[in-house]
Amino acid sequence: MSKIRVLPLGGLGEIGKNMTVVEIDGRILVVDVGLRFPTAEMMGIDLVLPDFTYLRSRIDDIEGIVVTHGHEDHLGCLPFLQRELGANIPVYGGKLTMAMARSKLDEHRLKEVPVNDLNPGEELKLGPFDIETIHMTHSIPDATAVAIHTEQGVILITGDYKFDQTPVGGVPADVGRLAELGREGILLLCGDSTNADRPGFSASESIVGPELERVFSRCEGRIVVTSFASNIHRVQQVVDAAEALGRRVALVGRSMRKNVNIGRTLGHITVPEGMLVQPREISDFPDHKLVIMSTGSQGEPMSALRRMAHNDHPQVSLHDGDTVVFSATPIPGNERAVNETVDRLFHIGCDVITTRDAPIHASGHGFAEEIKLMLNLVKPRYVMPFHGDFKRIRLHSQLAESVGIDPDDIFRGENGLPLEIDQRGARWGDKEQAGMIFVDGVEVGDVTDVALRDRRMLSSDGIFVVVATVSEQDGSSVADPEVIFRGVPYPDDAEQLLGDIRATVTGSLARAAKEQIREVDMLQQALHDDLAKFVYDRLRRRPMVLPVVVEV
């Protein structure tokens, strides 16, 4: 019997950066290579990646990467991983997913990485891995589950999914194949937990189109619709609603235009001839003849919609009578940015329609009953909930128990904790390194904790830099100390304060000279301590104090 290990490197105990290492007899298959967006405390960080140290030590064992769908939290880390590993690991996935992968790799000038379409139903053999994908429905076309056939049964990783019976793409999830696999015997189910906290079934994507048309029909002025750029079916429904009401459509925002282009090339979206308006032509059309489809549904700082809300978009200037339609809900953590954008729009005089006003969004993740349906369809031996914070993983486990899975066969994991399965059963293995890598500017993984701690300190109280110039011969001060501060509010008595700081420095140096302290490091330490105390006593703040001693 082969030894199987399933090691999540991301996506457990968090929402985002999904990445799983599956091992059979020491060979590795990576399923999904996602990223996360930083929180406010991660100062200056652009992206958060899974820590893939484990893979770095095992490069030669990696057979390939399978990606379940094209969202950032499943695909976004791909170029970074490939660049860091430097091994051109072959990538497999659905057509749209691979088109998006190719586009990302090209942007990072990683043209050598082999990218291969893998259609549902096709078989892929990679070393010991016998792989197939199963068509699923989600908020992006070409979403799949991944089944890995092993001697002991199938490992099924669902990716993100919902059971949409009337998807806009026309093809529901392949429940038939899932049921077949269930009959064959599923060893382990790693399922999406994102909406484990929502009871019932999710709404179908196809209810959104008619609702959008209803909302549009009540608008007299211009309509701006914002949604995720990758939700190509949503774009289709906006185009259809616009067409029905005799409006043209303008696509605004780089990712919106890019994704629609890829979607059109692959036939996922059909736009009637002459329907699209270039952003620069927007002002040529009367307001009631236009729908603008824009990025920015999450209140992203540099997005087209945010710029419109701040009257700072080169082509679109919103005004009284325009309606902005949010065909998306805020991802947890983005609520404030979204609310701020909405309020700006109200201030301009726009009307704003959100999902609270009309059902103009459908989640791409199945609710509790769909998770149960999946469990009942595939009847897994073991269950390991994926894609969720600790709360959702717990709730998913409760759902599994409710359909009759033995609690001992449910494994509530965390990043870095491998589930090991052999003939004796399943159990946790020893923890492997897992965590976050930061992308800061162009660099990957080099923002140390020290740098972040410093940034936090700098951000909260600013910095004082004090330069003392001392004689190399006797340590006496040879020039007036220089004092510079940044991020510290300019005090009313700044001149007085700076004078007092200089006096403190001089006093500190004199004392050090008396105590025969001549080492620059020790001088700097003494200066730091005296100054930090002085500044705190005087300002009741704790800015960073950076003493520099120059010997001449």
Place this chain on the structure above:
Amino acid sequence: MSKIRVLPLGGLGEIGKNMTVVEIDGRILVVDVGLRFPTAEMMGIDLVLPDFTYLRSRIDDIEGIVVTHGHEDHLGCLPFLQRELGANIPVYGGKLTMAMARSKLDEHRLKEVPVNDLNPGEELKLGPFDIETIHMTHSIPDATAVAIHTEQGVILITGDYKFDQTPVGGVPADVGRLAELGREGILLLCGDSTNADRPGFSASESIVGPELERVFSRCEGRIVVTSFASNIHRVQQVVDAAEALGRRVALVGRSMRKNVNIGRTLGHITVPEGMLVQPREISDFPDHKLVIMSTGSQGEPMSALRRMAHNDHPQVSLHDGDTVVFSATPIPGNERAVNETVDRLFHIGCDVITTRDAPIHASGHGFAEEIKLMLNLVKPRYVMPFHGDFKRIRLHSQLAESVGIDPDDIFRGENGLPLEIDQRGARWGDKEQAGMIFVDGVEVGDVTDVALRDRRMLSSDGIFVVVATVSEQDGSSVADPEVIFRGVPYPDDAEQLLGDIRATVTGSLARAAKEQIREVDMLQQALHDDLAKFVYDRLRRRPMVLPVVVEV
């Protein structure tokens, strides 16, 4: 006819820091003195106050301050305002409100400020102001509306309110008096807009108690309940539910203990003898005999609950089997902090019950139908929605239109924009200074935009400090340049990089010397430009670059 001015200095176009200046014939009454909590972008800021520059120039005209209720967003700015104005302006309000005001003023050692109880129905004459308060229901006892009687009619400022027909305190809002005032003639209604976006009526506070008891009865281990410390009726309901189930209650968190003390003294909360357990005694009681009432419902960083969630509370260590009950909803902007706390608790093994699981919270602000009820009760001549962002102010205006108010009589204002009313009618006056003042540490209003901009820059990319020591005689370099960085990730080739930076400095100085640049300011500018370019070319980052030139 007297000339009336109503000038909001906070609370319009935002949620929080409510403060209004009412003027009659040049004399001033201030209604509410609230604050806001900072957002993540306000780095290092502790509190946000209304800009009260306008009042500073008019100190001698101020007759007094009336506070509608004891919440921070209506009362919190009081000590700062008093200290900054330094005029000991008399304060008036309900008993509990004034007890809280006194406690705040004492903490700031402002014992001289006169604080006066003003009971609903009592008359208060302050210069031209003929004032009464009207009992309202809200999520804190002793909430009131303020009516100012003028020759032209009554100005009614509602404060925060709901029409709770079965309040826990027993006394519903005084609709009779509101109706009487309506018959007398309301000139201007300034009403709470907080829940203008929620249709229907708000739930009564008294539905919460039985729900809490139902939730508690299902818990086998310890129960931790978190809510706003000032929601004294909620605390009462927790105590009652605990009593019914034979559990004792421990109060944890400074503000929880303080508010309950004030509430008990004033008779707003009754705790049976022997019911309360001291925090240090918690471990003496079996889990199923205890309810812990804690601060931290908003995920506040240093709160008792947040510390428990991080296993860092001196008296309470949570474990598997404990249940944490969130009897509050996150204030917009706090969602992430709350979710993080919840997930930490799940990770520990606690069960977490929120308002999504059971109706264990009731909002303190009336919903749309209550706002309409208020409008119909008092039949105002003019309407100026208060307490809301631009969206809610707009929605409140639509509600006013829906009950028949002429759109021309509805004034959608913003902070600093005074509404002026005389015999000819109502119109906007010229804008006055309004905005935010920051409290940073102990200082008020001294965090300039420059300091915040610097902090933002420091927080995102860190800082490079470069010290060049040059000869006063000829500008030549007399010591090796010193380079220090903070908040910049330590590069792999740091030594090499520092060497190259020193070379850049030396080159820059040499070029400056050749160009006869000797002014220190100009030298620093040249150094800054060369270094910023070098650092960006090399690191693709834009840290703050701070060159210091020392002449010896």
